Amino acid sequence: MLFNSPEFFVFFLIVYALYRLLGMRGQNRMLLAASYIFYGWWDVRFLYLVVLSTGLDYCCGLILGPGRIPASDRAKVSVLTILASVLFVTLNWSAMSWGGAMPTLGESAASSWAEPSIDWGRLASPDWIGVWVPIGTIATVAAANLVYGPLSRMTTKRRRRVGIILTVGANLLLLGFFKYFNFFIDSFTRVLEPMGFPVEAMHLHVILPAGISFYTFQSMSYTIDVYRGKAEAIRDFEDYALFVTFFPVLVAGPIERVGHMMPRLMTPRRLNLDQTTRGLFLILFGLFKKMAVADSLAVSVNSVFNSHTATWADVVLASVAFAFQIYCDFSGYTDVARGVGKVLGIDLMLNFNLPYFSRTPSEFWTRWHISLSSWLRDYLYIPLGGSRHGESATYRNLMLTMLLGGLWHGAAWNFVLWGAFQGAILCIYRLFSTREPRPVADEASADDAGLGRRLGAILATALFFALTCYGWMLFRAGSLNQVVEFTRILLAGPSDLHFNIAKPTTAGVFGLPLLVAFECLEYAYGTRVFYRSLPVPIRAALYATLLFILILGTSNVATQFIYFQF
Structure with missing residues (x-):
């Protein structure tokens, strides 16, 4: 269901x-x-x-x-x-x-139900x-x-x-x-x-x-x-x-x-209006992510990954589109699950926390699929020895953990390759991690240092997002041959900027910018419920807009939740 x-x-x-x-x-x-x-x-x-x-x-x-x-x-x-x-x-x-x-x-049960019948012999x-x-x-x-x-x-x-x-x-x-x-x-x-x-x-x-x-x-x-x-x-x-x-x-x-x-x-649940409304918003927002954004972007992503010809622009746009598709698909499911639980008075753990604002792979894995990454940490990485036995053992444990994490996602070599890639960038970032910045001498220098840190943070986030998108290309690829071909196209550079990628549907065109703006505000406010502090008219407009775009999204071709296959 x-x-x-x-x-x-x-x-x-x-x-x-x-x-x-x-x-x-x-x-x-x-x-x-x-x-x-x-x-x-x-x-x-x-x-x-x-x-x-x-x-x-x-x-x-x-x-x-x-x-x-x-x-x-x-x-x-x-x-x-x-x-x-x-x-x-x-x-x-x-x-x-x-x-x-x-x-x-x-399939809609409402459209398929009729007079029930049982073939007792076949049963x-x-x-x-x-x-x-x-x-x-x-x-x-x-x-x-x-x-x-x-x-x-x-x-x-x-x-x-x-x-x-x-x-x-x-x-x-x-x-x-x-x-x-x-x-x-x-x-x-x-x-x-x-x-x-x-x-x-x-x-x-x-x-x-x-x-x-x-x-x-x-x-x-x-x-x-x-x-x-x-x-x-x-x-x-x-x-x-x-x-x-x-x-x-x-x-x-x-x-x-x-x-x-x-x-x-095991404890009695007390249902109240505040909890119920927060749960209903999570359900609305999760369905908006899935039906309006993810299912819309699937049209664009599939048009490239299911074709035999692709340009540099196609591969770049499809990889970025898949990054948002898989995020909206999976986090959308989690939002609905958490919303249903909250309506029933049962709080479920947070599974996604603005992962694309991460600057490093270690930060990413504290924000993406938190329940799995923490599981791998507690029941695989730490029992293997974690970081307790020197740098060489730490790199080995990171690689083994991510390789097995990739294999957990599915029985295909591209998932193993994706896990190896994630392990490699974890090791590389760890190897070149910077030390704490030195204290600055005066106020002017402090201002310059603060501006430099902010610019550095933006560049670090952009760089890691690019690496993440390449990783998602490995994840989405239909075969190792496609991985090799798309990597070759990317390395050849932007010599061919025309594209054949299909356009997303109307719901995605409007929904994705709204999602990005919402999460930027969430990141700036530092709280997931910042919208509840907005003036009532603005909040009502937000709810109405989400619902309107969600209704537009009902015309998208429905796709199975990506993580159902895992």
């Missing part, structure tokens, strides 16, 4: 109405059910993976914490996991249709996956219950070591299989084929489950924090399941931490 679809607003209105009628525990149970509906709207089969991952990490959290899992909880998790394999994988849900076809991703006719997944699940659940006895009798240190290996290993195995299996098979195709290996027979047509990278990292952060003693194990399965599946963050983040999220889920 997409945030920018009619069915989501119907869904959210129903959720909000029920939310106002229930107490805290009832709200949480309702939100859990709503989250499964929200995710299942994409593909009901993927709900099995969510249940499997939730049950695994819930049990591992108890193993790592108190050291025992009550029999009733083990039985609950076992039954729910097996039941999920039957309900979500064995049953053929494509046999159920609304007016002849089940609503698909991006109960599973394919081979639908047969073997429940069998494998039963076997796995049985094995886990058999292993629990010896595991619970181990010494605390050994039990915790085995528990963390199980949870991290199982999560990475699931993520690696669905996200990278075909990538590595395809990468070795050219090596294996000349040797006579049946490469095609090894290839599996695996569909990438939506948001698997996000909820896997969120689950792993929980068990690692419990292992480190930074968080208490969650005793109630339903509470933990809500932490993993809370629908605003389930598909594309932010990647929440248990220490930040659970207190907000």
Whole structure:
């Protein structure tokens, strides 16, 4: 279910109405059910993976914490996991249709719903996956219950070591299989084929489950924090399941931490007008970014990256346009997610903080996709040694972290290349970082120094933005050949300034300058809610303008959120 679809607003209105009628525990149970509906709207089969991952990490959290899992909880998790394999994988849900076809991703449910019909014969006719997944699940659940006895009798240190290996290993195995299996098979195709290996027979047509990278990292952060003693194990399965599946963050983040999220889920929420209006503005602004700006710029970006001929001007403009497209697309999703959470009285973490005002790569990664960059820092860079073992080790750790961060984004070599580029500029900036400026001698010199620092800051920001745009070209490229060709064009210089890039739609033409002006004011004021201090007429004009341009944006060709594929 997409945030920018009619069915989501119907869904959210129903959720909000029920939310106002229930107490805290009832709200949480309702939100859990709503989250499964929200995710299942994409593909009901993927709900099995969510249940499997939730049950695994819930049990591992108890193993790592108190050291025992009550029999009733083990039985609950076992039954729910097996039941999920039957309900979500064995049953053929494509046999159920609304007016002849089940609503698909991006399709308006309002236009496709009609008389519901069920082909009961097809519903109960599973394919081979639908047969073997429940069998494998039963076997796995049985094995886990058999292993629990010896595991619970181990010494605390050994039990915790085995528990963390199980949870991290199982999560990475699931993520690696669905996200990278075909990538590595395809990468070795050219090596294996000349040797006579049946490469095609090894290839599996695996569909990438939506948001698997996000909820896997969120689950792993929980068990690692419990292992480190930074968080208490969650005793109630339903509470933990809500932490993993809370629908605003389930598909594309932010990647929440248990220490930040659970207190907000486990305490009564008090809804008030101020909080609600701030949440509604975030929803409006996020949809404006996505539908008016990102979807408009996608027309221009695709016209260059999907073509076989491009000029220097085309590559430059398309790279800059993609920088704003991916920012508006992803931060727009996050704004809507945070807005929905705020309307429900649940504050989600900030995931973007004016990233294109950064002067250095290290500053950029404290502003861009903050939940992922902080995750990589805390669970990868620091455990590797961080900057504690000398400069050479620091550069190695930076490169490894960014390479893996690039691979996290997708199973393609251009993402690995993008990660390598990000690691390289982190190392280069660190190598040539300047020392603190010396104190100035007099007032005139101070004024000159202040002006020089401001000009230097502007130039540093412009330079780093140019590097960022080149990085986004690597990220967006459809192949390594395109990376090489576009890099060659850029290095050749502006000898050909005519361009063939398609113009953005009207919504983008008006929306992008408004967005840039808004964020410049936000940066100047130093607060994200500066607009609330504006005079009422100006604020009303701002809201009306955003809404008007958003309405213009509804005519854009709707595109899937970019980070859904990660």
